[in-house]
Amino acid sequence: MYVNFVLFIINYAFTSDGGVSLAVSYNKMWKRLIDEKMSAAQLRKAAEISPNTMTKFHKDELVSMDVLCRICEILDADFGDIMEYIPEPKGKR
DSSP states (O other): OHHHHHHHHHHHHHHGGGOOOOOEEOHHHHHHHHHTTOOHHHHHHHHTOOHHHHHHHHTTOOOOHHHHHHHHHHHTOOHHHHOEEOOOOGGGO
């Protein structure tokens, strides 16, 4: 619960008023699912992820650390294996 709150505050605070935004990509997770021959629906059920959270993954939005930990456990992966930070271009900061 605390992690969700922190991620919400970080996302809100740093994207308001032209501040720094946090951009993530879950392309690595989708590629990993293909390698594991696992569908998004199978992952959702195994990790007990809500449909709304799966939508966040498709939109490359922030999700809770709890969800990321469950996915890492299921895929026997680390955070860097399923997501990556995408820095903003220097001109947009």
